Amino acid sequence: MSRNRVLTGSRAMVEAIAQEMRVDPTVFVMGEDVGPYGGIFSSTTGLLDEFGEERVRDTPISETAFIGAGVGAAMAGMRPIVELMFVDFFGVCMDAIYNLAAKNTYFSGGNSKVPMVLMTATGGGYSDAGQHSQTLHATFAHLPGMKVVAPSNAYDAKGLMTSAIRDDAPVLYMFHKGLQGLAWMAAPEGASTEVPEDPYAIPFGEARVVREGGDVTIVAISMTVHHALAAAEALAKDGVDAEVIDLRSLVPLDREAVLASVRKTGRLVVADEDYRSFGLTAEIIASVAETDPGLLKSAPRRVACPDIPIPYSRPMERFALPDAEKIRAAVQQTLNRAVA
Amino acid sequence: MYAPSSVDAPRIHTPDFITESALTIPIYGMLGEDGRPYEGADPSGVAKEIVLAMHDAAVFTRLLDERMVAAQRQGRLSFYLTATGEEAATVGSAAGLEPDDMILPQYREQGALRYRGFTAAQFMDQLFATEDDLGKGRQMPVHYGSRALSYMTVSSPLATQIPQAAGYAYGQKLAGEGRCSICYFGEGAASEGDFHAALNMAAVIRCPVIFFCRNNGYAISTPVSEQYAGDGVAARGVGYGVRSIRVDGNDFLAVYLATQEARRQAVSEGVPVLIEAMTYRLGAHSTSDDPSGYRSRKEEEAWQRFDPIARIRAFMEAQGWWDAERDEALRQGYRDEILAAMKTAEAKPAPSLARLIEDVYAAPPWNLTEQYEALREQVRANPDAYPKTAGRIE
Numbered sequence: 186m187s188r189n190r191v192l193t194g195s196r197a198m199v200e201a202i203a204q205e206m207r208v209d210p211t212v213f214v215m216g217e218d219v220g221p222y223g224g225i226f227s228s229t230t231g232l233l234d235e236f237g238e239e240r241v242r243d244t245p246i247s248e249t250a251f252i253g254a255g256v257g258a259a260m261a262g263m264r265p266i267v268e269l270m271f272v273d274f275f276g277v278c279m280d281a282i283y284n285l286a287a288k289n290t291y292f293s294g295g296n297s298k299v300p301m302v303l304m305t306a307t308g309g310g311y312s313d314a315g316q317h318s319q320t321l322h323a324t325f326a327h328l329p330g331m332k333v334v335a336p337s338n339a340y341d342a343k344g345l346m347t348s349a350i351r352d353d354a355p356v357l358y359m360f361h362k363g364l365q366g367l368a369w370m371a372a373p374e375g376a377s378t379e380v381p382e383d384p385y386a387i388p389f390g391e392a393r394v395v396r397e398g399g400d401v402t403i404v405a406i407s408m409t410v411h412h413a414l415a416a417a418e419a420l421a422k423d424g425v426d427a428e429v430i431d432l433r434s435l436v437p438l439d440r441e442a443v444l445a446s447v448r449k450t451g452r453l454v455v456a457d458e459d460y461r462s463f464g465l466t467a468e469i470i471a472s473v474a475e476t477d478p479g480l481l482k483s484a485p486r487r488v489a490c491p492d493i494p495i496p497y498s499r500p501m502e503r504f505a506l507p508d509a510e511k512i513r514a515a516v517q518q519t520l521n522r523a524v525a
Numbered sequence: 526m527y528a529p530s531s532v533d534a535p536r537i538h539t540p541d542f543i544t545e546s547a548l549t550i551p552i553y554g555m556l557g558e559d560g561r562p563y564e565g566a567d568p569s570g571v572a573k574e575i576v577l578a579m580h581d582a583a584v585f586t587r588l589l590d591e592r593m594v595a596a597q598r599q600g601r602l603s604f605y606l607t608a609t610g611e612e613a614a615t616v617g618s619a620a621g622l623e624p625d626d627m628i629l630p631q632y633r634e635q636g637a638l639r640y641r642g643f644t645a646a647q648f649m650d651q652l653f654a655t656e657d658d659l660g661k662g663r664q665m666p667v668h669y670g671s672r673a674l675s676y677m678t679v680s681s682p683l684a685t686q687i688p689q690a691a692g693y694a695y696g697q698k699l700a701g702e703g704r705c706s707i708c709y710f711g712e713g714a715a716s717e718g719d720f721h722a723a724l725n726m727a728a729v730i731r732c733p734v735i736f737f738c739r740n741n742g743y744a745i746s747t748p749v750s751e752q753y754a755g756d757g758v759a760a761r762g763v764g765y766g767v768r769s770i771r772v773d774g775n776d777f778l779a780v781y782l783a784t785q786e787a788r789r790q791a792v793s794e795g796v797p798v799l800i801e802a803m804t805y806r807l808g809a810h811s812t813s814d815d816p817s818g819y820r821s822r823k824e825e826e827a828w829q830r831f832d833p834i835a836r837i838r839a840f841m842e843a844q845g846w847w848d849a850e851r852d853e854a855l856r857q858g859y860r861d862e863i864l865a866a867m868k869t870a871e872a873k874p875a876p877s878l879a880r881l882i883e884d885v886y887a888a889p890p891w892n893l894t895e896q897y898e899a900l901r902e903q904v905r906a907n908p909d910a911y912p913k914t915a916g917r918i919e
């Protein structure tokens with residue numbers, strides 16, 4: 186019988202990786218500081234001890250080398266998990282990601298596959314400035330050929346990681362540092378959850394309704410799910426009943442879950458820690474509008490990071506990043522400014 | 526040099542491969558561990574004022590680092606990163622340059638910046654993101670920059686400064702003003718593709734740039750034994766046609782003289798030069814790191830005896846230029862100055878909210894203006910939910 190324990194996001198990720206490594210010898214891990222250090226964000230803690238350095242490989246400091254090598258190894262029949270320490274550093278290795286991992290299957294006429302997991306840390310809120318705090322969901326979701334997931338809690342972290350490893354497509358697994366349960370970065374209540382010991386997989390493209398409500402739909406992902414829940418609690422005191430949807434994956438996108446909720450509420454707020462312009466928030470609103478523009482009773486609202494590099498200064502960063510207050514204000518706007 | 530296709534290349538008739546041991550690179554050193562010049566090493570070319578100035582900047586940097594690590598532990602700032610043990614590499618090299626040569630740092634080069642004259646107040650304004658910070662409170666701690674001191678603002682992604690340095694130097698050469706650039710990077714960063722791309726191009730198009738590698742043994746937790754299989758970084762320069770030297774990075778005099786000579790060649794001949802300074806990162810990678818998981822205390826202690834500051838001090842004392850009393854006066858003066866500067870900075874206002882959208886573009890486009898207005902409205906409607914920026918939100 187499977188036991189449930191409360192785990193942090195990072196413990197849940199490591200458990201999924203270890204369980205797959207035990208049953209599948211093709212799974213191995215590569216990256217910077219993933220060995221004795223156990224990952225800067227504890228995403229590989231303990232793996233070296235159990236599986237040894239052939240399968241848990243610290244690499245030279247070259248993302249071009251180890252992500253490119255990950256693509257090659259995946260095409261050779263392995264299931265590599267490679268870690269890009271901060272998503273902000275994708276610039277030095279992007280070709281391996283979007284021209285190789287994402288396109289090799291297509292251009293080989295479907296004759297090759299790239300079952301690689303690229304896990305990477307996202308998000309701000311800890312005064313580390315704009316080259317260590319970006320979220321960049323849309324940057325990757327925009328590019329065809331990769332699946333893109335972003336868990337908001339430990340239960341999903343494990344289930345989505347298991348699916349990512351088993352998937353034959355390249356999967357970008359984007360975890361928010363603030364949800365990992367790290368000693369130096371407080372996680373919101375609800376990030377650590379009960380997690381079954383037995384392996385389980387959460388299918389991609391299935392959003393989850395984390396709070397039911399009839400007045401307004403708040404679509405969120407990763408860290409903004411927690412902001413949205415806090416906003417919903419505050420709104421409940423004002424007599425507003427908000428529904429909160431955790432998308433969990435961007436690609437594939439569970440458009441139907443969003444539509445079903447908006448059909449019910451008629452009002453929509455989308456919250457994402459990524460930049461506002463050309464992003465997930467716009468995509469969700471567009472997908473509702475183009476499916477049935479009559480669903481919305483008021484103008485939809487988005488809450489996201491302004492189109493600026495994220496600043497270090499604590500007060501400035503606080504102003505810039507999405508939070509529960511901003512989501513609450515956006516919801517109020519959808520309620521007040523009804524489109525006649 | 527033979528081009529690969531050269532018809533003149535000598536021929537061999539057995540398939541003999543060349544190994545890395547064919548090229549054994551010596552280490553250029555002037556001072557032994559005890560601070561005494563090696564036999565055959567003549568330190569008379571280094572002026573007394575230069576030695577004192579290097580020592581001064583190194584002591585300041587060491588004390589600043591100690592103070593800021595303590596401050597980070599007390600929760601007074603989010604992040605810090607020391608250069609402890611690497612002061613000779615960073616300060617000594619800066620001393621070998623002209624003041625308006627360009628510096629493109631990695632991030633552990635506060636010693637070079639200090640040598641150029643960055644003040645305690647300027648360090649603190651950056652670290653505490655005050656309204657007087659030259660970078661307007663935007664870049665993370667230790668990512669200093671100063672246009673006045675020709676010090677490019679630090680950028681976090683590793684090795685990206687190396688191709689830029691080649692280009693900066695190429696621009697300097699075209700401008701014809703006799704300047705060059707120095708580019709610092711770690712031995713870990715030298716594994717990034719940008720290092721290789723930059724060295725090759727700088728050699729081919731002839732850029733007056735000094736590539737300065739701080740080989741401090743580690744890239745966070747990765748030791749050099751897992752970083753490269755060849756003979757360090759200097760050997761690579763040779764392959765790209767870049768003149769290269771390996772220096773004792775804990776020896777101020779050797780670093781200074783090597784950099785001075787590298788500068789002379791770079792500027793007078795318009796060529797790149799590579800210096801690999803062998804040193805050791807005595808502290809943690811940063812305040813987010815705990816090295817006890819990947820290296821032993823014993824190893825760290827063994828390196829303490831190569832402390833560059835102790836070595837140059839012994840040299841200065843032997844010359845009759847320094848004594849314990851002056852040393853204590855210097856240190857006490859800097860301790861007081863640093864502490865006072867920190868307290869002043871902590872009491873200063875943060876940059877105003879308006880600065881959020883400045884400098885993204887020369888003038889904020891409508892989307893930024895609208896986003897800023899919405900933020901202001903948000904703050905106005907919920908004044909208690911947001912931190913104060915000295916009441917200057919308006």
Ligand SMILES: Cc1ncc(C[n+]2csc(CCOP(=O)(O)OP(=O)(O)O)c2C)c(N)n1
Pocket residue numbers: 217246248270274277633681682683710711712713714715739741743744745806810
């Ligand atoms: C492209 C990129 N990858 C990874 C990192 C994370 N990172 C920051 S410092 C560092 C180690 C660098 O080591 P080294 O170049 O030897 O410099 P040192 O810290 O030893 O001075 C790593 C991996 C980064 N900043 N940029």
Ligand SMILES: [Mg+2]
Pocket residue numbers: 711712713739740741742743744745
């Ligand atoms: Mg290093």
